[in-house]
Amino acid sequence: MKQKLKKITGAKHALAVSNGSAAIMAALAASGIGTGDEVICPPFTYIATIEAVLMLGGLPVFAEIDETLCLSAAGIEKAITPKTKAVCLVHMCGGNADMDGLMAVVKKHNLILVEDAGQAFAASYKGTATGLFGQAGAYSFDFFKIATAGEGGIFVTNDEATYKLADSFCDHGHDHIGNNRGMENHPVIGFNYRISELHAAVGAAQTRKVPYIRENNLRIKKQMQQVLSKVEGVSFAKLGDDNGDSGTFLNILMPDTETAKRTVDEMNAAGVGGFNYWFTNMYHFINQWEHIKNLKTASKLAIQVLGAPQDYNNLDIPKTQEVVGRLISFGIRCTWTNEEVNALAEKIAACATKAMKPVNA
Ligand SMILES: Cc1ncc(COP(=O)(O)O)c(C=O)c1O
Numbered sequence: 038m039k040q041k042l043k044k045i046t047g048a049k050h051a052l053a054v055s056n057g058s059a060a061i062m063a064a065l066a067a068s069g070i071g072t073g074d075e076v077i078c079p080p081f082t083y084i085a086t087i088e089a090v091l092m093l094g095g096l097p098v099f100a101e102i103d104e105t106l107c108l109s110a111a112g113i114e115k116a117i118t119p120k121t122k123a124v125c126l127v128h129m130c131g132g133n134a135d136m137d138g139l140m141a142v143v144k145k146h147n148l149i150l151v152e153d154a155g156q157a158f159a160a161s162y163k164g165t166a167t168g169l170f171g172q173a174g175a176y177s178f179d180f181f182k183i184a185t186a187g188e189g190g191i192f193v194t195n196d197e198a199t200y201k202l203a204d205s206f207c208d209h210g211h212d213h214i215g216n217n218r219g220m221e222n223h224p225v226i227g228f229n230y231r232i233s234e235l236h237a238a239v240g241a242a243q244t245r246k247v248p249y250i251r252e253n254n255l256r257i258k259k260q261m262q263q264v265l266s267k268v269e270g271v272s273f274a275k276l277g278d279d280n281g282d283s284g285t286f287l288n289i290l291m292p293d294t295e296t297a298k299r300t301v302d303e304m305n306a307a308g309v310g311g312f313n314y315w316f317t318n319m320y321h322f323i324n325q326w327e328h329i330k331n332l333k334t335a336s337k338l339a340i341q342v343l344g345a346p347q348d349y350n351n352l353d354i355p356k357t358q359e360v361v362g363r364l365i366s367f368g369i370r371c372t373w374t375n376e377e378v379n380a381l382a383e384k385i386a387a388c389a390t391k392a393m394k395p396v397n398a
Contacts, residue, residue, distance in 0.1 A: 038232075038240040039191060042176070045159060045247055046166035048193040050200035053186075053237050054207050057155040057177020058085040059230035060190030062092065064151045064173035065125065067194070067203035070095050072339045074122035075346050077148075079108045080323035080354055081315065081361050082127040086153045087329060090125060094339035096346045099323065101356045104275040106288065106364070107134035110142045112356070117142075120346070123149040128157035128167040130366050131183070131285030135277040136162040136170055143171075151175075155190075159183050159251045161281035168193050173203065178240050181368070183254075183285050184247050186240030189232050207231060253371035254284030257378050261287050261367075264382035268389045270296070274364065287367040291389065294362030299392035301365065309384050313366045322361055323352070 039051035054060050070076060072094030078087055080099045090097045098121065101112030106129040113124055124143055126134055143150045150171025154160070157167040158176040168174025173196075176182075178189035192203050205212055207230035210223035232240070265271050274288035291297035294316065301314045315321045323330070330349040332341055373381075 038178075038186065038189070038237045038244060041241055041244040042158070042191050042193070045244070046169060046193060048166065048169055048174075049195040050193065050197065052192040052200065052203055052207060053232045053240065054190045054192055054230045055232050055236075056188050057175060057179060057182075057190035058089060059207065060175035060177065060192045061086060061125075061151075061153045061155065062089040063192045063203040063207050063230060064153075064175045064194075065089055065093055065095065065123075066206050067192075067199045068123065068149050068151050068172040070123050070149070070151065073120075073343055075118060075120040077108070077113055077116050077121060077124045079127050079129070080352065080357050081106065081129060081321060082153065083155060084320050084326065084329070085155070086125055086127055087326070091329075091338055091340060096120075096340055096343065098346050099349070099352055099354060101354050102129075102360060103135075103356060104290065104360055105134055105277055106130050106132060106274050106360070107277070108139065109356075110135065110138035113139065113142050117146055117148075118346070121146070121148060123151055124171075125151050125153060126171070127153040127155070128160060130274065130288050131157055131160060131283040132274060132288070133157065133160045133162045133167050133277040133281045136165075137277075140170060156182065156285065157283055158191075159247050159285075160283035162278045163281070166193075167281075169195060172196060173199050178236075178243070183250055183283055184240065184243040186232070186236045186243065189236045189240045250371045251284050254369045255282060257369050257371070257373055258282070258284050258287050260375070260378050261382040261385075264379065265289065265386055265389070268386050268393070270393050271386075271389050285369060287369055289365045289367070289385075289389075290360070290363045291365065291392070292363070294359070296392050297363050297365055300389050303388035303392050304385065307384060307388055309381070309388060311367055311370075311381075313368075315364055315366065316362045323349075323354075324358075
């Protein structure tokens with residue numbers, strides 16, 4: 038599984054683990070993120086990103102995203118404090134962030150970059166795979182991703198020392214030297230984030246199909262965009278690099294939140310499925326993260342002892358609210374026929390047109 042992923046991404050080191058959440062945890066831990074470290078995170082991500090920071094004792098600092106659906110360079114710059122140690126960038130909805138702008142800020146402030154590319158395996162920016170810009174990166178192979186292992190994840194890095202640390206961290210600290218597991222040394226304290234061989238076998242078979250899936254997804258996405266771009270007011274999420282899209286999502290931006298909500302209502306009424314309206318989604322957007330905002334935990338975490346670095350209930354993130362409010366994402370299936378794609382695109386276009394009317398009237 039990891040060999041096949043290395044071939045696609047060009048990563049020097051990869052480690053298959055139990056899931057994408059474990060992979061991002063390993064990426065943060067092996068990059069040295071721990072107790073009391075402020076980590077700049079997006080308020081629009083799968084919740085695992087934030088959980089991983091918190092479980093390691095880190096303190097999430099939420100910053101603004103932009104139309105790439107990822108943290109923006111300006112957003113990061115504004116959120117930096119003397120305690121900022123790292124940025125945990127998330128490449129959302131199959132796309133890629135504006136890496137040139139972002140890397141300039143990361144370098145200027147001497148920050149550690151960790152990339153959660155959980156949704157962006159097979160995406161890239163100017164020829165470099167998402168996940169490989171910082172010290173370490175992570176991909177998810179759960180049932181919803183471009184390649185699935187049933188459950189699985191992959192940690193990647195180009196740095197050997199970071200890889201060795203992750204390799205031990207994900208297997209109870211074992212150094213994996215020699216051929217007698219019971220006699221191995223333990224350079225660090227770790228935990229069990231191993232993937233099972235059964236899951237890895239499925240992951241390997243699925244990873245082989247990724248170039249084919251991506252090619253078809255991109256063709257389908259283009260076809261749908263052609264139909265939808267005829268609807269006045271409809272636009273699409275931006276990509277840091279148009280050539281590096283993984284093609285897993287069609288990300289539609291409506292003119293405003295109210296129109297997006299009406300479009301969702303129209304699509305529900307018309308029986309159109311397969312889309313996410315993240316603005317009201319319980320797992321992907323901070324507006325619904327009551328347990329995180331109010332630090333509800335099973336046992337005491339570092340953040341409760343050290344204090345949250347921001348007032349999570351009163352964040353100043355207007356750009357993020359605007360972008361996520363306007364966003365409707367469709368998961369693309371590479372098996373759709375031309376007829377199915379056109380029929381779906383026409384249905385979405387009709388719903389969007391209808392939803393737009395009260396604004397134009
Ligand atoms: C951005 C992101 N990070 C992390 C994860 C967690 O991956 P997993 O479900 O494999 O634990 C996901 C899964 O949806 C994700 O989308």
